[in-house]
Amino acid sequence: MSKWSLFFLLVPVAGVALFAVAEYTGWSLPPVQSTLGARMDHLYYVLLAITGVTFIFTQLAIAFLVYFYSKPRQGVQPVTTGGGALAMGLWFTVPLAGFALLLMVFPMPVESRLWMALSLSVGWPLMMSLLVIGRKARQKGAAMYMHGNTSLEVIWTIIPTIVFLGLAVYQMPLWEEFRYPRTKPADVMPVRVVGRQFEWRMVYPGPDGKFDTPDDLHIPNELHATKGKEVWVDLRAMDVLHSFFLPLHRVKQDAVPGLTIPVWFDSIQSTWEYQEGAADYAAEDVIDVTKLQTAVNDAKTPALAYLKETLKLPADATPAAVAKGLDDVLAKTDFYDASRFPDDTLSFEMRQLIGTKPAEKRLRLLNRKLLDITLADSVRPLGRHFDIVCAELCGWGHYKMKGRLFVHDTPEQLDEWLKTQYSLQGAVR
């Protein structure tokens, strides 16, 4: 049995390892984008530290028990004290060292590391010592049959109760702030979000500032906000239960027909800031080299003609080489040019981006977006957005219920967008 105990130890080890690598492989939480969200993440990490350490302790303790207490096989001596000392020493140090290492590489917030380190350095030797004392006691006499132990039961009831109560009290301010916000800033723009099979309908009050008038602005699937400013949503549903979910902002709230539920959040970054960091092309972004080469060589548009001049790709270029070449274009200041991209061919967002007279990072982003348009079908467009999804399986077309939060840099930009929408929505011709 003793060898099997090691095998079973592998399962929790794999579990812990999974959490450790998750931070690098993108399986963990996506980067947080709201101030409350950051605090929720903190709660998550505290919980992860507590449950993680408890989990590790119990699993190791179980493995320890199975390893040292297993019945000796026929003709094999039970573990002697001498061999036992070495084994026991390893049991003390190896897991500890392993976890210390984990703590160092695991990119958790500092407070979670402290929590983990503290509970490990105190708890681990303590528990092992108890187990060793128990083992010594056992070696002296026969096994003991025990039917329940009241003090033990009291202990393992009281300790989790204290931990849970502590957590409950600890998270209360955050809960209160999210659920029962006291101060609604005077200048927030109200917006109504209505879930319907299968869309999120964002309703703004329109120029008159009042809801339920004919000038209300209805935008399907696109919510707009300003960086650093709070958004106060009146969440509603028209048909069935939906769930308004903004993964990056850590907002999730059921939308219930007949109820208006207030939800608020803010955004640390604007959409463009969020995208800037990922503007460069990777080899995977180049999905069809042949198509790209043909388009560039045919040079049917001024933008493609420019690329033909500048890119100069060899005929057998690999996706990586193409990505590299495109990245060089991203760094160029002269890719955007009104003759290559006339205003009326560009979306409102693009025109706004151009209007911000981009700094270097912003310029890369602008160039990336222009390249995405120019080379549609052969490169993957920059896919970084603040998604809005429905987290409730609400019907056949549920997966179509996807929206986007667009966060502007400044209130002026948001106003500009709103004005454009007002004039579009008020169209009489």
Added chain:
Amino acid sequence: MRYRFGVIAPLLLLFPLGCAKQFPADYAASKYTRGQITGEAGEAGAATFTPPAPIQAKIDQLLHEQYPPPWAWSDSEIASDPTKQSLRKGQQLYQKHCIHCHGLSGAGDGPTSASLVPRPRDFRRGIFKWKSTSSRAKPTREDLLRVLKEGANGTSMPPFMLMPADQLDALADYVVYLSKRGELERELLLVYSQEGSTEEELKKNGETLSDSDRDELIEVITETAEEKNETLTEAWETAKDFVVEPEETDVTLSDADAFEASVARGKELYLGSNSGCTKCHGVDGRAQTKLSGADSLDIWGNENAPRNLTLGLFRGGRRPVDVYRRVHEGIAGSSMPSQGSNPKLTKKDIWDLVNFVRVLPDRPEMLQAPAQSLGGVASQVTPGH
């Protein structure tokens, strides 16, 4: 244990096989009854109108020549042909996003469609409801793109707002392709139905299709196909010329007092007999009386209830100009009539009606209301109407 593995392993192997569904060689032939083709009231449960094999084969062949299925094109075939590339792209996107509602050949018969009210649009009629053009004209490209982007509010047609412009373009192209194909097919069947009988009908009457008749019919059908294709292409290309543009001077939106006066006039017009709105939408605007006969159905034969106007669900768009076009032109394919051709109403009257209809959802008390009056977009609990 081993025996169990022996059973499970082959089953597991079946999984990937079962998922790799093959595309058919071509679009499926439409199943119309004779009544559906000719537009005359046919008896319920009538048999599918299928011409005798040689005629059907000719129709299939003509359709295949004009509108081959893009999935059957080889990669090398489309490499040098931008039109084909775009259609292939449109077809692939359609397959991903639309087919489960609108069906393989755009007949509105995808697997999801059975549970939907209203039914997904059947493109084969070439009739579209939410457009800027006159009732009988095709929609413009912008109209199709608008429906794609915004969806049809109050129906299950979802908005594809976040889809990149090039993909929307490809989809619009493909919708037109399917629509043209469907219309051509229907026209060919119509031509045949006027001249000939189905296989069963022939058998029942103890007749056969003589070789000379057959050749003559095939010739007629071939000619029709050519003509129809030209008219179809022209109709789609010239849609822009039929856009309904209201006169700017007839609008009273900017001045609040004038607007209120217009709304009040609109209410009178709505309730009056010149417009006839109440016949379908009711004096309370809630369209609670069921229409009967042809008025209750749309041209596809589906239940088509008049809208409850207090809900604020404008499927064709809620901009003033959208509602103007709805009232001015009526709604193609439905019983909702055109007021532009109503001699008793001026253009200004139509704007008054539009202004009234647009504020009604927020002031349902304007019309004699039953007990409760719930305003606003979120209190709407019956998406079906």
